[in-house]
Amino acid sequence: MLFSILKANKAGLFGEENLCPVDVKDLEIYMQILKPVFVMSTDIQAKxxxxxxxxxxxxxxVYGNLDRMICSEQYHDEFRKLLMKHIISKFDYELNSKIYLVASVLNVITHSWWKKRSFCISYFEKGLKFIREVVVGFKKINENEQLSESMNDMSLNEEVFPGQNQNSKEDDYDGLIGLKYFTRSSLNSVTETGEFSKKVEKEVFLFKSLISEKKITSTKTFWLNYSSELPNLYELSLRLLSILCTSSEAERFFSEAGRFDKNLLINQKNC
Incomplete structure (x- = not known):
């Protein structure tokens, strides 16, 4: 919509001879309502x-900007509420995703402008709560990858499965060699012993203390300073904070800013 208005203005469609069917004041209100969504969509793409x-x-x-806007006209207010509803529905997955919630918590430099807002507290607390689960989840993924590599190595390892042309005792085929191989391999899952979970819980406890007590100037500096004390959380931060926003997020913001065409706005005004 904003692009359309700019193009229309350059084309002279707002002159006295070519009056826009929508009142200029209405356009100003709609632009104010759409501005934060538009800014977010361009910000994701540009940085x-x-x-x-x-x-x-x-x-x-949604809650810090659109929800606090005061619209004098009912159809302006309906437009605002409708936009809020669509944004929440479009980003339902991210708002309930453990990965996205934990990632937002690990980006410590952003805490000052959102974690204490009344409408953000529950989401921030969920992010803290899910850290241990996400760390363990990624650890299991690593172990599964290592398991696959170990299986491949073992299938080629003649110590484990000696060839038929070798002179070996019958006992060599009773599985004991293979069992010993598994025992000393990466199949000893650290995530299933309970010790790993306890370590992560201690790290989460320390992390909560640090973000409450320390002055944070940079996410990068924070994690470098405490990488040895929070090794598992540090590793997780490297993983999650390196996942770039895809075009889909920007497109969803942008589509919400552009979904209300002229006919819809006029229809809302006539309701």
Whole structure:
């Protein structure tokens, strides 16, 4: 819509001889309502943005901006509420995703402008709560990858499965060699012993203390300073904060800013 208005203005469609069918004051209100969504869509596309900004941005746009707008006309207010509803529905997955919630919490430099907002507190707390589960989940993925590599190595390892042409005792085929191989391999899952979960819980506890007590000037600096004390959370931060926003997030913001065409606005005004 904003692009359309700019193009129309350049084409002289707002001159006295070519009056726009929508009142200029209405256009100003609609532009004010759409501006935060438009800014967010362009910001995602223009900068090196990762997934950690999605949840805070959606919450701030909907509840920190649109929800606090005061519209004098009912059809303006209906437009505002409809836009809020569509944004929340479009980003339902991210707002309920453990990965996105945890990523937003690990990006510590952003805490100051969203974590204490009344409409953000529950989301921030969910992110903290899910850290341990997400760390363990990624650890299991790593172990599965290592398991696959170990299986491939084992199938080619003559120590485990000696060839038929070798002179070996019958006992060599009773599985004991293979069992020993598995025992000393990466199949000893650290995530299933319970010790790993306890370590992660301790890291989460320390992380909560640090973000409450320390002055944070940079996400990068924070994780470099505490990488040895929070090794598993540090590793997770490297993973999640390196996942860039895809075009789909920007497109969803942009589609919400552009979905209300002239006919819909006129119809809302006539309701």
């Amino acid at each position: 090196f943005s990762n997934i950690s900004i999605i949840v805070p941005s959606v919450l701030m746009i």
